[in-house]
Amino acid sequence: MTMQNSAVEADRALKAKHRAMWAQGDYPSLAAEVIPGLGAVLVEACGVRSGQRVLDVGAGSGNAAIPAALAGGDVIASDLTPELFGAGRLAAEQQGAHLTWQEADAEALPFGDAGFDTVLSCVGVMFAPHHQQAADELVRVCRPGGTIGLLSWTPQGFIGRMFATMKPYAPPPPPGAQPPPLWGDEGHVRALLGDRVTDVRAERRTARVDRFATPEAFRDYFKERYGPTITVYKSIADDPDRVAALDRDLVDLGRDGGVGTDPGGTALEWEYLLLTARRAG
Template sequence: MTTAPSDDSALKAKHRAMWALGDYPAVAAEVIPELGTVLAGAVAAGPGVRLLDVGAGSGNAAIPAALAGADVVASDLTPELLDVGRALAEQRGAKLTWEQADAEALPYADASFDAVMSCVGVMFAPHHQPAADELVRVCRPGGTIGLANWTPQGFIGQMFAVLKPYAAPPPPGAQPPPLWGSEEHVTALFGDRVTDVVAQRRTVRVDRFATAEEFRDFFKATYGPTIAVYRNIADQPDKVAALDEALAELGRRNDLGRGAMDWEYLLYTARRAG
């Protein structure tokens, strides 16, 4: 088993707390509901498939996979998100297992899943190589690895670039999440341990917000990384005002009309070699 660096406990605690801020399940359900269904289909979730969802959150991909008939384990670092997922799964009649787990040190045996997936989840693990190693390790030879991750060039990649000057410095060794949306980066992470790679840059249509300001205010209230950045500058009103305007401008720049936006992501599938 690949193990995360031994001094990471404080960093992981901080990540857990960040994703418990606000209401990420509202983001998944109201803003990007189709993304999980697309990924579950891409990994051919269905009867007879034992599937692990890494960074599952509240089950945006895990629940559709379970409803398709797969035997699903939904894992996430943040137990508050899993609690919401359990309730959502019960409402929708989906049966699956929910377990707290660190993407960089998964508590599962080698080759124990037919498919391993992550829907804008594993990309937020701070150390990319250990996380990639774990995805490969727990997938059986010939099994499928499937990822949907925001690209650096797309809307969320742009948003993180806007947030960066106002955020606390990242811890040593932590890598930017949107790198997982770069085919070259993911190719380097997996190397020759995977075959039959299919990498497609796609977009998801987001029409939840009527205005750029509505997008900004929703993400200020619900999205953990945005909330954390605003907390970092809470005692600097000039910076708060500047970030408010920068996020609104981001929304205006990407507005296709009446608030609709296309957010780019990389849909990546591969088979574990061996």
């Protein structure tokens, strides 16, 4: 096998693992119950309007794609994990939204150059392992003058800290893979997009999460539904001491983040970076 073929096979295997990770658990219910409004925030920031061609990259079950369609966009919801589309189709039907669902790798999008007026991603493309390849694809498929919009968890925010908490228990990442929360760092995203974009606007915001009454409830919810958390627990399943340690660490994270300290049960604020830019040229 040549080095090129070996690299292709390694990438195919990595993407298969990513697809399997997001297919387990129940991410659609988590997105609907915990962060239901984030997609609409991104769609509004991008100014999606009737008649625009819109691509949602890493769309999952359509948290941003469905609001974009309801705003009048001609929307393609793309994701590496088509197992998430069933819940998205049902939600779209219930809301009267019409859009197309298509399996796609964010690092090798199956769309022509400059084909979309708006290319957006709500906590989606940030999980592609090779950041520059994914950013290059976002720019490539956006028309000159079109909008690129990204909403990503920050490294220092609650979800970024959750990934840092899980990292010591997870298998080492493959060579070249980068941590997802880096997409929540403005400097990192500006470097990825470079001079191919103009009019960059970036703002840190928070999403208030009131779903969890106790730190233990937060931990158990993510252990049951969130693919990355499930994957880490599976990797240490044969070591009860490490499982117990991760259980404690996630409870400590939830407590430190404010779970259970509010009279209503929760005071979680999850920080994200909202960034929009225009494709140059």
